[in-house]
Amino acid sequence: MSDRTKLMAGKTVLVTGGTGGIGRATAEGLARLGARVAVTGRDITRTRAAAAEIAASTANPAVDAFAADLSALAGVRRLAREVLGAYPRLDVVVNNVGGFWARRHVTDDGLEYTLALNHLAPFLLTNLLLGRLTASAPARIVTVSSGAQALGKINFGDLQGERAYSGQRAYNQSKLANVMFTYELARRLAGTGVTATAAHPGVTRTAFGAEDPTAMMRAMTLIARPFMKTPAQGAATVVYLASSPEVEGVTGRYFANRKPKRSSKSSYDTAAAAQLWQASARLTGLPATV
Numbered sequence: 001m002s003d004r005t006k007l008m009a010g011k012t013v014l015v016t017g018g019t020g021g022i023g024r025a026t027a028e029g030l031a032r033l034g035a036r037v038a039v040t041g042r043d044i045t046r047t048r049a050a051a052a053e054i055a056a057s058t059a060n061p062a063v064d065a066f067a068a069d070l071s072a073l074a075g076v077r078r079l080a081r082e083v084l085g086a087y088p089r090l091d092v093v094v095n096n097v098g099g100f101w102a103r104r105h106v107t108d109d110g111l112e113y114t115l116a117l118n119h120l121a122p123f124l125l126t127n128l129l130l131g132r133l134t135a136s137a138p139a140r141i142v143t144v145s146s147g148a149q150a151l152g153k154i155n156f157g158d159l160q161g162e163r164a165y166s167g168q169r170a171y172n173q174s175k176l177a178n179v180m181f182t183y184e185l186a187r188r189l190a191g192t193g194v195t196a197t198a199a200h201p202g203v204t205r206t207a208f209g210a211e212d213p214t215a216m217m218r219a220m221t222l223i224a225r226p227f228m229k230t231p232a233q234g235a236a237t238v239v240y241l242a243s244s245p246e247v248e249g250v251t252g253r254y255f256a257n258r259k260p261k262r263s264s265k266s267s268y269d270t271a272a273a274a275q276l277w278q279a280s281a282r283l284t285g286l287p288a289t290v
């Protein structure tokens with residue numbers, strides 16, 4: 001296929017966390033389809049090296065690197081400013097960055113780390129980029145959730161695990177929040193030509209949870225590692241949602257293995273999704289009406 005006939009030729013895509021794991025494989029998949037791809041990571045040297053490797057392995061030189069610690073609201077805002085400054089149009093945003101922490105950590109903003117990185121960062125980043133996405137419509141927002149959403153519960157009384165923290169509960173809640181955010185976003189974006197979908201990548205061999213795993217996770221990972229998906233397999237549904245004509249116009253849906261799937265019952269609670277949106281807007285300093 002020549003460069004001009006590739007599916008994503010002429011499209012610009014932002015993938016958060018393109019330095020490793022599912023994000024990197026997503027960036028590779030989309031670069032291979034001809035997109036200009038922006039990848040992010042906390043360390044600019046490492047991120048530039050990853051961008052260069054993706055460019056070389058896909059024979060697509062249009063891979064750009066941005067440094068951003070997305071656990072910090074200021075980091076999210078800076079990334080949004082830089083992306084808006086760099087790209088006059090933005091066709092796809094893939095909210096991929098996320099992780100698991102066994103113990104409760106707090107960000108520089110005083111927010112619980114899992115909620116901040118897994119949910120508030122994509123919430124804020126997407127909202128800050130919405131104007132550009134809408135102006136570039138048709139455009140897509142893909143948020144990487146997890147099958148863990150099915151076990152999630154949004155604890156509005158203790159959203160940040162201040163009274164009682166469990167890494168698994170915080171993770172499940174954040175991945176349910178990814179889905180509820182996606183559904184609420186799709187409702188708010190109806191008629192704009194910008195779609196919002198969420199993906200479960202499947203259990204994938206990455207550095208997931210490595211910063212602060214539980215003993216159980218460490219043991220399970222050792223045993224299950226050979227049977228896990230490769231990063232490219234984990235990224236397949238994300239790449240599909242970001243690029244395939246089959247899902248053009250499809251919005252407000254959750255996908256696994258490139259197929260729409262019902263998410264947890266509570267993810268369809270529209271009142272809870274609106275309440276979560278308002279709480280997220282308050283915590284990130286956005287007006288609730290955005």
Ligand SMILES: NC(=O)c1ccc[n+]([C@@H]2O[C@H](COP(=O)([O-])OP(=O)(O)OC[C@H]3O[C@@H](n4cnc5c(N)ncnc54)[C@H](OP(=O)(O)O)[C@@H]3O)[C@@H](O)[C@H]2O)c1
Pocket residue numbers: 016017018019020021022023024040041042043046068069070071096097098099117144145146147200201202203204205206207208209210
């Ligand atoms: N792996 C699985 O089995 C699995 C299953 C279901 C869902 N998921 C979801 O898939 C997504 C990607 O997970 P993964 O397994 O690919 O994880 P990973 O291998 O740990 O990759 C994480 C990526 O996020 C970046 N990152 C981490 N902390 C960051 C921060 N504070 N600010 C900015 N970037 C940060 C890392 O970049 P730097 O280290 O270079 O900063 C790296 O590029 C997550 O949302 C996860 O919940 C994963």
